[in-house]
Amino acid sequence: MKVKEVAKLAGVSVRTLHHYDEIGLLIPDQLTESGYRVYSEQNLEQLQQILFFRELGFPLKKIKEIVTSPDFDRLEALKLHEEMLVEKKKHIDTLLQTVAKTIQHARGEVHMSHKETFQGFDFSSNPYEQEARERWGDQAVDESNAKVAKMKKNGQMEKFQEDMNGLYARLAELRHTDPASEDAQAAIGEWYRMLSQMGSYSAEAFKGLGQMYVADERFTKNIDNFGEGLAVFMRDAMAIYADQLPK
Structure with a gap:
């Protein structure tokens, strides 16, 4: 796949993919005679890993250290992503409950204790x-x-x-x-x-x-x-x- 196709598929900009290439984070497997980047299936798998780490707040420098390590295990990394995203979901669900109850409290429908007011902030x-x-x-x-x-x-x-x-x-x-x-x-x-x-x-x-x-x-x-x-x-x-x- 060419860079524009990958950008559209992954929901990132072409400029972002160019930057990943420039810093050695995601280097396309092929480069045509005309200078077009061509991404393989393996490149797409690596891009998914990068975007998972980005979603979890990892800086690019750290992501590069992880995914380019000889010891990197894709399946193990995916399990880690799953665990961290589940924890993130629990945190967001708690904050959503706090928001909903705060709205009810502001309307005078329920009473919130001080502890409940800050439930989910950690x-x-x-x-x-x-x-x-x-x-x-x-x-x-x-x-x-x-x-x-x-x-x-x-x-x-x-x-x-x-x-x-x-x-x-x-x-x-x-x-x-x-x-x-x-x-x-x-x-x-x-x-x-x-x-x-x-x-x-x-x-x-x-x-x-x-x-x-x-x-x-x-x-x-x-x-x-x-x-x-x-x-x-x-x-x-x-x-x-x-x-x-x-x-």
Whole structure:
């Protein structure tokens, strides 16, 4: 199949396929004398794998490492995709239930507890672990994962998650105020201490994390579920707080 046919079939742009070729992620098996890319059945299978990984939020650099590895097992990868997508579906279903109940609550038809209001929001795991490793190194991320695993083992994770969601809600109430204000800095200080339970954050790392909240649309979308503009507010408040931390 030629590039336009593959693009139409897979729902991606021709430019995307050209980019995948240029970075060595998906190289067509044939190139005609006229310079046209021709994709084989094996190329299509590999493209499906790439798009599954993209759907799950993997960066292209990591996808290339995985699919070009001599140890790559397509069937094993498909099973992993299935497991991760099932978990993602459960998460989305929970959020949809929360939205539906929130609509009923807004209409006065039902009452929602604070816990029910934030059902489905989970910021205790890190879906952007690869980016974190690239920014702050394997040791920092491994230490953080170990702390989270210990909290889960000790049954502390649910309470921690509730506290985290409650703090997000509190910060959302403050998002229209000055991020340098006493209340905003007190709340962001709690955020710093809460994050420090899962890992060690230098002033630079804490400020960098806040910048990622705005630079990465995935972070922005999740955080702004608590209130539009919260990600920007947290970035600014975290930068101010970080400047006061010991260097």
